[in-house]
Amino acid sequence: MVSKKKVGVFWFCNDLRLHDNRALMLANSLVDELVCVVVADNALASPLSYTQQSLGHAKQRFNAESLHGLNDDLSSFGHRLLYFDQQPIEQLFRLIETLNVSDVFRSTNAAYYENRLWRLLEKSFPLLSFHSTDTHTLFDLDELPFAVQDLPKSFTKFKNALIDYTPSSTLASITYLPPMPKTELPKTELPTIRDSDRQACLFEGGERHGLRHLKKYFESDAPAEYKNTRNNLSGWEQSTKFSPWLAKGSLSVREVYRILKTYEQEVIANESTYWIYFELLWREYFQWYAHKCGKQLFSFTGIKDQAPLNSYYPERFKKWVNGRTPYPLVNACMNELSETGFLSNRGRQLVASCLVNELAMDWRFGAAYFESVLIDYDVASNWGNWQYLAGVGADTRDRRHFNLEKQTLNYDPQGVYIDEWGGYKSIGTLDSVDAADWPVV
Numbered sequence: 001m002v003s004k005k006k007v008g009v010f011w012f013c014n015d016l017r018l019h020d021n022r023a024l025m026l027a028n029s030l031v032d033e034l035v036c037v038v039v040a041d042n043a044l045a046s047p048l049s050y051t052q053q054s055l056g057h058a059k060q061r062f063n064a065e066s067l068h069g070l071n072d073d074l075s076s077f078g079h080r081l082l083y084f085d086q087q088p089i090e091q092l093f094r095l096i097e098t099l100n101v102s103d104v105f106r107s108t109n110a111a112y113y114e115n116r117l118w119r120l121l122e123k124s125f126p127l128l129s130f131h132s133t134d135t136h137t138l139f140d141l142d143e144l145p146f147a148v149q150d151l152p153k154s155f156t157k158f159k160n161a162l163i164d165y166t167p168s169s170t171l172a173s174i175t176y177l178p179p180m181p182k183t184e185l186p187k188t189e190l191p192t193i194r195d196s197d198r199q200a201c202l203f204e205g206g207e208r209h210g211l212r213h214l215k216k217y218f219e220s221d222a223p224a225e226y227k228n229t230r231n232n233l234s235g236w237e238q239s240t241k242f243s244p245w246l247a248k249g250s251l252s253v254r255e256v257y258r259i260l261k262t263y264e265q266e267v268i269a270n271e272s273t274y275w276i277y278f279e280l281l282w283r284e285y286f287q288w289y290a291h292k293c294g295k296q297l298f299s300f301t302g303i304k305d306q307a308p309l310n311s312y313y314p315e316r317f318k319k320w321v322n323g324r325t326p327y328p329l330v331n332a333c334m335n336e337l338s339e340t341g342f343l344s345n346r347g348r349q350l351v352a353s354c355l356v357n358e359l360a361m362d363w364r365f366g367a368a369y370f371e372s373v374l375i376d377y378d379v380a381s382n383w384g385n386w387q388y389l390a391g392v393g394a395d396t397r398d399r400r401h402f403n404l405e406k407q408t409l410n411y412d413p414q415g416v417y418i419d420e421w422g423g424y425k426s427i428g429t430l431d432s433v434d435a436a437d438w439p440v441v
Contacts, residue, residue, distance in 0.1 A: 005032040005033055006030065006031040006032050006033075006102045006103060007031060007032070007033045007034075007035075007099050007100060007101050007102055007103075007181055008027050008030065008031030008033070008034045008035070008101065008102065008103040008104065008105060008178070009034075009035050009036075009037060009092075009095060009096060009099075009101050009103075009104045009105070010023070010024060010027050010034055010035070010036045010037070010105045010106070011037055011038070011039070011092075011104065011105065011106040012036060012037065012038045012070065012081070012106075012249075013038070013039070013106060013107060013109055013111075013114055013249070014107055014109050014111075014135075014136045014247075014248070014249040014378075015107035015135045015136065015249035016038075016066050016067070016069070016070045016206075016207065016248050016249050016250045017070070017207040017210075017249055017250050017251065017252065018070075018073050018074075018173050018174040018207065019170070019171070019172070019173040019174075019207065019211070019252060019255060020135070020170040020171045020172075020173075020252035020254055020255050021107070021135055021171070021174065021252075022107075022133045022134070022135050022171060023105050023106060023107045023131070023132075023133035023135050024105070024174055024177075025171060025174070026105060026131055026133055027103070027105040027131070027178075028174070028176060028177060028178060030103055030129075030131075031102065031103050031178055032178055033178050033179055033180065033181045034079075034177060034178040034179070034180065035082065035095065035099065035180060035181065035185065036074055036079055036080075036081050036082065037081070037082040037083075037084060037092070037095070038067060038070075038081055038082070038083055038084070039084050039085075039088040039092075039114075039117075040083065040084065040085035040088070040191075041055070041063060054372065055372055055373070056338065056341050056372060056373035056374075056375075057341075058339070058340055058341025058342070058373070058375055059341045059372070059373055059374065059375050059377070060191070060194075061193060061194065061205070062203055062204075062205040062244060062248075062341065062375040063191065063205065063248075063375075064190065064191040064192065064193045064194075064205070065193055065204055065205030065206050065209075066205035066206050066248045066250055067081065067083065067190050067191065067205075068190055068193060068205075068206065069205060069206020069207055069208060069209070069250070070206065070207065070250075071190060072206075073207060073208075074177070077174075077176070077177040078177075078179060078180065079177055079180055080180075081190065082095070082185065082186060082188050083188045083189065083190050083191070084188065085188075085191075088117070089117060089120065091186065092117075092121065093121075093124065094186075095185075095186070096121075096125060096128070098183065099181055099183060101125075101128060102128060102129065103128065103129045103130075103131060104121060104125075104128060104129070104130050104131070105131045105132075105133070106118065106131075106132055106133075107132070107133055107134070107135040107136055107249065108132045108133060108134045108135070108136065108137075108141070109136065110136075110287055110288075110290035110291050110379060110380045111290075111379045112294065112295055112297070112298070112379070115294075118130070118132070135249070135252070136249060136253070136287065137253065137284055137287050137288070138167040138253055138254060138257060138280060138281075138284050139162070139165065139167055139168075139284065140168065143165065143167075143168065144162075144288070145161050145162070145165065146161065148288055148291050148292050149292060151288050151289060151292045153394060154394060154395070155281075155282060155285050155394060158281070158284075158285045158288075159278075159281050159285075162281065162284075167254050167257055168254065169254075169258075170252060170254045170255050170258050202236065202340070202342075203241070203244050203341075203342065203375060205244070205245075205248065205250065205375075206250055207245075207250045207251070209245070209250075210242075210244075210245030210250040210251035211251065211255075213241065213242070213245070214242065214245075214251060214255070214256060214259055215259075217237070217240060217241070217242075218259050218260070218262075218263045220237060222237040222240075223240075223260070223263055223267075223272060223273055223276060224267070224268050224270060224272055224273065225272055226239070226240065226272040226273070226275055226276055227271050227272040227275040228272065230275065230279075230345065231344075231345070231346045231411065232344065232346070232411070233333075233344050233346060233347055233411050233412060233417045234336075234344065234417055234420070238344070239344065239345065240276060240279075242256055243376035243378075243381075244342070244375045244376040246283070246376070246378070247375075247376040247377060247378040247381075253280060253283070253284075256280065257277070257280060260273060260276055260277060260280075283378075283380075283381055285384075285394070286380045286381045286384035286385065287380045287381075289380065289384050289393075289394055290379060290380035290383065290384060291380075297379070297380075297383045297384070297387070298364065298383060299392075300362065300363075300364060300392070301392055302387040302390070302392025302393045303387070303392065303393060303394070304391070304392045304393075308356070308362075308363070308390060308391060308392060308399070309360070310356060310360050310361055310362050310363065310390075311360065311361070311362060312361065312362045312365060313359065313360070313361060313431075315431060315432065316359045316360075316361060316430065316431065317355075317359075317361060317365055319428055319430075320334065320351070320354070320355055320359060320361070320366075321334065321338075321369060322334070322338075322426070323335040323338070323421075323422070323423070323426050324426045324427070324428035325354065325358075325359070325427075325428065325430070326427060326428065326429065326430055327354055327358065327404050328408070328415075328418045328423035328424050328427060329350060329404060329407065329408045329411075329412060329417075329418055329423060330350060330351050330354045330404065330423075331418075331421075331422070331423040331424075331426050331427065332412075332417055332418045332420070332421035332422065332423030333347040333348075333350060333351045333421070333423075334351055335421040335422050335423070335426070336421045337351075337373060337374075338373065341373055341374060341375035342374070342375055342376065343374075346407075346411060348370075348385070349389065349400070349402060350402055350404065350407055351366075352366055352385075352386060352389045352390075353389060353400060353401055353402040353404075354402075354404060356389065356390050356399060356401075357399065357401045357402075358404070358430075359430070363386050363387070363389070363390035363392070364386075366386060367382055367383050367386035370382050370386070388400070
């Protein structure tokens with residue numbers, strides 16, 4: 001009797017790479033034929049879809065480059081990436097039924113809509129085997145010294161709990177993939193990479209570019225100076241710049257950790273190299289925080305019982321987005337973000353503080369705008385950080401309020417950054433109408 005072939009579907013999401021991909025390795029070992037699919041970002045937006053704007057040009061390009069890079073790598077194994085951007089649920093259902101799929105694979109994800117779709121697939125196909133593997137975090141779920149629901153309420157407690165723990169070793173890059181089924185598959189087209197979207201963005205999407213940047217960064221002196229430069233508003237080597245590739249999963253966080261430890265052993269281990277690990281742990285904390293919170297990650301009150309005294313002011317929000325507030329440094333930051341899809345960590349804190357404190361805005365509108373433009377958008381880091389700053393997340397303080405005048409003196413005393421990004425040119429008043437929609441004289 002001839003045994004029936006096992007056919008698998010691999011759903012790429014936050015793991016657009018072939019190196020250190022445990023989920024893909026598992027698929028290799030369990031099925032005879034494999035189809036690789038990806039669902040478009042705009043089909044899996046956050047639950048606050050009514051606040052979403054169209055994707056920024058830089059983000060569109062980086063996303064497209066990341067997908068084309070993965071598709072190119074898959075093509076060396078005779079594969080092509082199926083891209084579902086319209087009615088993804090129906091397309092996945094049809095694919096599973098047409099191919100008589102036996103197994104579905106993915107990397108574990110903290111995103112709300114991805115998880116909702118995954119649960120829907122499990123419920124709709126109870127006879128299939130579903131496999132979800134941790135690849136987006138430093139530690140596997142079963143490596144944590146606590147259950148997700150018992151995640152410490154502060155980062156400091158989380159960090160201290162993991163101080164004696166070491167992440168698992170990284171896996172080598174994929175060298176084999178089961179063949180695609182001979183059955184005719186849907187004709188899909190990856191998003192076009194448009195030169196007009198390049199603008200001022202210095203990042204190129206895809207695994208090869210991510211690994212190249214990782215190597216180049218640790219071949220420089222930048223890691224040894226990271227703690228001294230990490231808060232600078234601009235400069236390519238002032239921070240690691242790993243986040244865009246980490247967010248798409250084109251770069252494995254465990255690979256970053258491995259290279260960091262090699263650097264410490266062979267070059268230097270100091271406060272700056274520790275601080276790089278410290279930042280990786282912050283990212284790690286927000287990943288598991290998002291798993292714990294679920295849809296609450298998008299709640300106005302966050303994990304707190306009391307709602308902030310903020311609301312939605314359309315005019316203020318528009319001025320914040322367009323860099324036309326009364327605050328030059330905030331304007332400069334927002335102009336850079338709009339053009340490049342990227343902003344320094346310090347810049348992100350300042351514009352978020354301005355929106356929540358000076359503009360008294362509902363923090364979720366800022367988080368949703370970041371989701372639409374950031375090339376390094378990661379659902380856990382983005383929404384977790386916004387909750388943290390707004391005082392409704394993993395922080396003992398009510399909120400984080402930065403003195404914008406003092407921050408300008410500290411980080412741009414000569415106004416170089418503000419001039420570069422037109423912060424003075426676009427100064428506007430806060431309101432032109434009052435709460436009753438009467439003109440402000």
